Amino acid sequence: MANQDEVRRAVAELHDPLLDRPLGELAMVDGVRLDDGRAIIDVRLPVVGYPAAEVLRSRVVEAAAAVPGVDSAEVAWDVMSEEETAAVVSQVRPQAGSSGQQGGEPHIPFNDLDSDTKVFAVASGKGGVGKSSLTTNLAVALAERGQRVGILDADIWGYSIPRMLGVEGKPIALQDMVLPLMGHGVKVISIGFFLDEEKPVIWRGPMLHRALQQFLADVFWGELDFLLCDLPPGTGDIAISLAQMLPNADMLVVTTPQQAAQRVALRAGQTTAQTGMRVAGVVENMATFVAPDTGTEYAIFGEGGGALLATELGTDLLGSIPIDPRLREGADDGRPLVLSDPEAPASQRISEIADGLVKKKSSLVGKSLPLQF
Numbered sequence: 380m381a382n383q384d385e386v387r388r389a390v391a392e393l394h395d396p397l398l399d400r401p402l403g404e405l406a407m408v409d410g411v412r413l414d415d416g417r418a419i420i421d422v423r424l425p426v427v428g429y430p431a432a433e434v435l436r437s438r439v440v441e442a443a444a445a446v447p448g449v450d451s452a453e454v455a456w457d458v459m460s461e462e463e464t465a466a467v468v469s470q471v472r473p474q475a476g477s478s479g480q481q482g483g484e485p486h487i488p489f490n491d492l493d494s495d496t497k498v499f500a501v502a503s504g505k506g507g508v509g510k511s512s513l514t515t516n517l518a519v520a521l522a523e524r525g526q527r528v529g530i531l532d533a534d535i536w537g538y539s540i541p542r543m544l545g546v547e548g549k550p551i552a553l554q555d556m557v558l559p560l561m562g563h564g565v566k567v568i569s570i571g572f573f574l575d576e577e578k579p580v581i582w583r584g585p586m587l588h589r590a591l592q593q594f595l596a597d598v599f600w601g602e603l604d605f606l607l608c609d610l611p612p613g614t615g616d617i618a619i620s621l622a623q624m625l626p627n628a629d630m631l632v633v634t635t636p637q638q639a640a641q642r643v644a645l646r647a648g649q650t651t652a653q654t655g656m657r658v659a660g661v662v663e664n665m666a667t668f669v670a671p672d673t674g675t676e677y678a679i680f681g682e683g684g685g686a687l688l689a690t691e692l693g694t695d696l697l698g699s700i701p702i703d704p705r706l707r708e709g710a711d712d713g714r715p716l717v718l719s720d721p722e723a724p725a726s727q728r729i730s731e732i733a734d735g736l737v738k739k740k741s742s743l744v745g746k747s748l749p750l751q752f
């Protein structure tokens with residue numbers, strides 16, 4: 380026979396995926412009822428439409444069902460009062476009461492001296508080289524390795540991360556703290572969540588700057604190991620703002636092997652000299668196509684652009700990803716290739732890049748702060 384306390388303990392120690400605290404600490408576990416091997420757990424959400432509710436449900440059911448004597452488990456939802464929500468907010472982000480401001484400047488937690496988050500700006504020269512596909516698949520590959528990952532989709536003209544991650548809806552706020560959405564274990568905030576798809580984007584530099592600042596300061600990212608920022612192609616206001624706001628970010632430059640793309644990517648990479656950002660490496664995408672019937676490899680977009688770019692930028696070529704039409708299909712269906720077919724050569728190359736980043740990060744932790752790649 381299971382007892383209620385055991386079930387409650389098992390559930391209370393689960394972490395909320397968005398608030399990054401045990402459910403017990405957040406006062407989210409209310410009553411536990413047991414009826415002949417069937418457990419019903421009352422969980423209190425901080426707000427109606429809480430974006431992590433479904434992830435929570437499966438975690439709670441799994442944890443409760445693992446308690447000996449429990450045959451089945453289900454969750455009954457309730458919502459906290461305004462005061463209770465306020466208590467949660469001040470618990471997870473004590474500075475939130477002052478809009479996260481410190482000395483008039485919005486507080487960006489990734490710049491704290493004790494921040495353990497490695498921030499990458501994913502950039503390209505030309506559009507359409509696969510920057511967003513790489514960002515999405517790399518983020519999911521990192522999450523699959525147990526890393527806590529967020530994506531900030533700042534690609535104002537081509538925001539595609541939500542679709543690629545299969546995430547829909549609008550972020551909601553707990554008081555003045557905006558919660559990201561989640562897809563495949565990755566937290567995401569996209570500029571697309573705040574735009575009307577039907578209307579053209581006519582934001583000026585200062586508006587973009589302010590939006591970026593809010594994404595970094597007002598969004599509750601919790602503790603992240605990696606934050607990947609998907610930049611618009613080219614060299615522009617967003618890259619400059621991001622470099623100012625995140626002085627410890629490194630750039631990952633994505634290019635195709637084609638010389639024309641590589642030349643433009645070089646310019647994007649070289650902006651780092653002006654902004655002070657460092658280039659962490661180059662990723663070559665759409666490198667080759669392997670014909671599925673014959674196994675013959677075709678260099679459709681030429682060869683060598685990635686390696687040449689890495690040499691010119693004085694950095695490493697982190698990986699070369701082949702063309703795989705399923706990468707595009709996965710992007711359209713919200714199911715990244717690294718999940719749908721982890722054995723595909725493109726998935727393997729992306730996973731190797733993820734392994735390299737994790738290895739490098741863990742070798743740097745505790746050595747110097749902030750982390751320098």
Ligand SMILES: Nc1ncnc2c1ncn2[C@@H]1O[C@H](COP(=O)(O)OP(=O)(O)OP(=O)(O)O)[C@@H](O)[C@H]1O
Binds near residue numbers: 507510511513708
């Ligand atoms: N290795 C690949 N194999 C096949 N298709 C790919 C590959 N990489 C990307 N694609 C496809 O190419 C198209 C462009 O990719 P993506 O949107 O990721 O590029 P991007 O550089 O982010 O573009 P933009 O910045 O203009 O939004 C998409 O349809 C994507 O699915």
